[in-house]
Amino acid sequence: MSQRSFRRSIAIWLAALFAAYLALAYFAAPEFWTFRDRGFRTQHFEMVTHTPQGIPGDPINVGLVGTQKEVVHAFAVAGWDTADAVTLKTAIEIGESVLFDHPYPDAPVSRLLFDGRAQDLAFEKPVGAPAPRRDDGRVWETPCGGGGGRPRWGGSASFDRGVGLSHDTGAVTHHIGPDIDAERDFLMRDLATAGVLISTGDISGVGATSTGRNGGGDPYFTDGEAIVGILKQ
Template sequence: MSPKTGPRISPRRLLPLLIGLGFAWVILAYFIAPLFWDSYARIDPKLDDVPRVTQTGDHHPGDPLNVALIGTESELLSIMKAADWFSAAALGIESDVKIAADTILSRPDDAAPVSSLFLYGRKEDFAFEQPVGDNPRHRHHVRLWKTPTLSDDGRPKWIGAAVYDERVGLSRTTGQITHVTAPNVDLERDYLFACLEKTDELEQTFIDKGFHEQLSGRNGGGDPWRTDGDLYGGVIKATASPSAPQP
């Protein structure tokens, strides 16, 4: 006697069901969950009190700041190029479609876009990345902002967050498709400076011990991060006579 089987769903009924489930996920992940997460962030002050971190566009904690550089814009671009780090493409339909196709088809993408984070009320001034393997699912990347102050020799100071994308997955907070970042951000900080030191364009390095008082947290996607609290800094070799600091 053959075992009984449950009712089967015909292909004609399965397709509308799958479409309906996909539509429900889009509504939940991209509309309902962000509203809930925004309300939760306002209720729980700990999420907004993490020191020395960037912010997402909707004012949730982003990635922790862990690197700093001193140099002109051209000097910054030069040392990153010499270190084999590439400028990330701007966000947009074309670049978004390209990174999606490259991820699915396992094609390298040196200029895959990164999501925008904010500091000083604006998104990053520069984003650089270094691909790992044959597709942009995993990569090294850093965002940098020009600070409001100048160095003693009149050159800009840059501060940034270096973080490693280890895979593509779903956001822990909204369920949206996103990059999942590795928790040990110190490894990415150390790797970036190892690359910069090989260029012979770095004049000196320094460490701001105890820059972070809070040594762990979560970013806007819910990914955990941890650090020893130190910020690594570097002074790029000057390629032109710097202007005197303004009084």
């Protein structure tokens, strides 16, 4: 076999392997999880998020009471950026941020479902230069009203420590740090320091968990409580 033919054969095999990986990670494995956990959408207002395939995701560990404008304003004053939407352009920008070690403060976050809906708003705070290390905050408006008739928001706060492969599907994803209570406290402390909170209180969340796993298969532990902050009007 000539060297040119050998290289062509290698290229074909690599392309076939890559296609097989894409089919497994982004089609077959997600379909398996969708079939396995197809009943999760009937569990109304469960205090945990899910991926679009039905894999349990990050717990709900924060809450806010305020209008959408007040929520956006509060995060902005606290130094958090609004996350971009997931598009081909933003995916390329994430890759450039990782490869060339430069900041991407508005990098997208993945979709998570709470009570059957994707997050209404997503915020982040970069840690260092590349996009993979950042503080994440997703929030969903809930049907439960807060004080003064203002909307109540459920949210999940976590720390993205780097990019890797999902332990459940093999797809590319961000891996979170295991101490989600520390991230919950960090977010609420940021909002308090920014002077946008009137008060805070604790409510029951998912319950004490020492062996939790999120949508990417990352382990986490928590005392199971959610902290709710009342935003200034």
